[in-house]
Amino acid sequence: RKEVEQDPGPFNVPEGATVAFNCTYSNSASQSFFWYRQDCRKEPKLLMSVYSSGNEDGRFTAQLNRASQYISLLIRDSKLSDSATYLCVVNPNKLIFGTGTLLAVQP
Amino acid sequence: SQTIHQWPATLVQPVGSPLSLECTVEGTSNPNLYWYRQAAGRGLQLLFYSVGIGQISSEVPQNLSASRPQDRQFILSSKKLLLSDSGFYLCAWSGGSYEQYFGPGTRLTVT
Numbered sequence: 001r002k003e004v005e006q007d008p009g010p011f012n013v014p015e016g017a018t019v020a021f022n023c024t025y026s027n028s029a030s031q032s033f034f035w036y037r038q039d040c041r042k043e044p045k046l047l048m049s050v051y052s053s054g055n056e057d058g059r060f061t062a063q064l065n066r067a068s069q070y071i072s073l074l075i076r077d078s079k080l081s082d083s084a085t086y087l088c089v090v091n092p093n094k095l096i097f098g099t100g101t102l103l104a105v106q107p
Numbered sequence: 108s109q110t111i112h113q114w115p116a117t118l119v120q121p122v123g124s125p126l127s128l129e130c131t132v133e134g135t136s137n138p139n140l141y142w143y144r145q146a147a148g149r150g151l152q153l154l155f156y157s158v159g160i161g162q163i164s165s166e167v168p169q170n171l172s173a174s175r176p177q178d179r180q181f182i183l184s185s186k187k188l189l190l191s192d193s194g195f196y197l198c199a200w201s202g203g204s205y206e207q208y209f210g211p212g213t214r215l216t217v218t
Contacts, residue, residue: 004150032205043197043209044151087150091205094166097151 023088109134130198
């Protein structure tokens with residue numbers, strides 16, 4: 001089983017749609033969690049940290065379910081500029097990156 | 108604010124040639140530094156990390172090596188490149204938290 005698993009997509013959604021990504025992790029000792037965004041042929045950029053109580057940053061909401069060992073990212077009112085690969089990252093003792101979920105927002 | 112630089116941005120090297128990639132961080136002291144590789148269609152793989160000058164930990168056995176000659180400088184090297192060394196090499200830094208921030212990367216093609 002992979003340490004971090006994500007649906008590779010692609011998720012093709014129209015502008016304005018709400019889209020959700022899930023990610024599961026295998027190491028129950030993981031203590032911190034993140035979502036990164038990676039544009040094509042660019043470096044990953046930190047989108048948001050994921051806290052136990054859930055957190056929101058504008059149109060983005062992240063949730064953590066420790067019991068089921070999954071993390072989610074919800075994007076509301078999708079913009080064309082949201083098109084990217086979203087990487088789920090967990091930290092048992094070092095950052096473990098998922099292979100990413102590709103989002104394509106269509107006009 | 109902190110910035111991280113990597114060079115070169117792209118590199119094409121023949122098999123068996125040496126490699127030297129450089130990463131420097133500005134605006135912070137005593138950062139933790141990391142080298143990752145991202146192969147086409149695959150996730151980021153941690154290669155090396157460093158918590159201080161001269162302190163290097165290797166995550167994956169390979170023909171690459173890393174050095175940290177100065178607090179904010181991290182170098183990735185190889186004496187003889189293999190075809191399998193092709194990929195996108197990313198340097199990252201972190202401070203007191205677990206969040207890591209990446210440089211722009213070096214795209215290496217070994218021919």
